[in-house]
Amino acid sequence: QVRLQESGPGLVKPSETLSLTCSVSGDSIYNNYWGWFRQPPGKKLEWIGWIYSSGDVNYNPSLKSRVTISVDTSKDQYSLKLTSMSAADTAVYYCARYFNARSRHYVDVWGNGTTVSVSS
C-alpha cells in the first residue's frame, strides 16, 4: 500500500521560506510523477507543481517565481520550497502521487496533509 507523509514546520514567519518533505513508502519513487497541492482555509484546492523522478518539474504559473520542487531518489523523498511566505500562503499542504491513466495522469494517492500557518 502506497503511503505518503508530509513533514515540516507548522509555523513560518512572514518573508521566510517554507520547506516541506514528502516521504514515499510502498512504491518506487522512480518512473512516477509526484505533486504538491495546498488548500487555504475555506478555499478550493490549488496545484503547486509536480516533479518526475528524473527531476523534470512543472509549476503553477501563479507560484512559479517562488517555488522549487526537488527529488531525492536515494531517500524516496521529494521536497517543496516556497519562498517569501505571507499570510496568503497559510494552508493545508498535501503531497500526492499521480498515476498514469494513459490519457492523462491523475492523483490517486494523497498524503494526510500538513497545516502551515504564516504568522510572526
Next chain:
Amino acid sequence: EVVLTQSPATLSLSPGERATLSCRASQSVANHLAWYQQKPGQAPRLLIYDASNRATGIPARFSGSGSGTDFTLTISSLEPEDFAVYFCQQRNTAPETFGQGTKVEVK
C-alpha cells in the same frame, strides 16, 4: 486558467436517495476531468477519472458522465459514508485546477 464551477454548493439528502452533482468548465476540458471525495480532516479520495472511469475500489453506485464543459457525478443511492465534500479537477489544460466543491449533507 480553466475555472471549474460546481453546483449546488450544498446538497441536503437522505440515505438511499440519489445525488446529482454538477461541474461546469469555463472552456472545454475534453474528458480530462476527475472527481474526488473529501471528508473532514482526511485527504481527498479519487472516485472518477477521465470523466467516467471509476478508480480502483470505488463502488458502482458512483458514476461520472459528461465531456467538454459539462460534467456530472451521480451517487445512485447514498450510503451513510457518502456524506462528504466532492470536488472536480481538470487535467486538460495547465495549470490543473479544481472546483470549489459540493457538500453532500444529511437532510
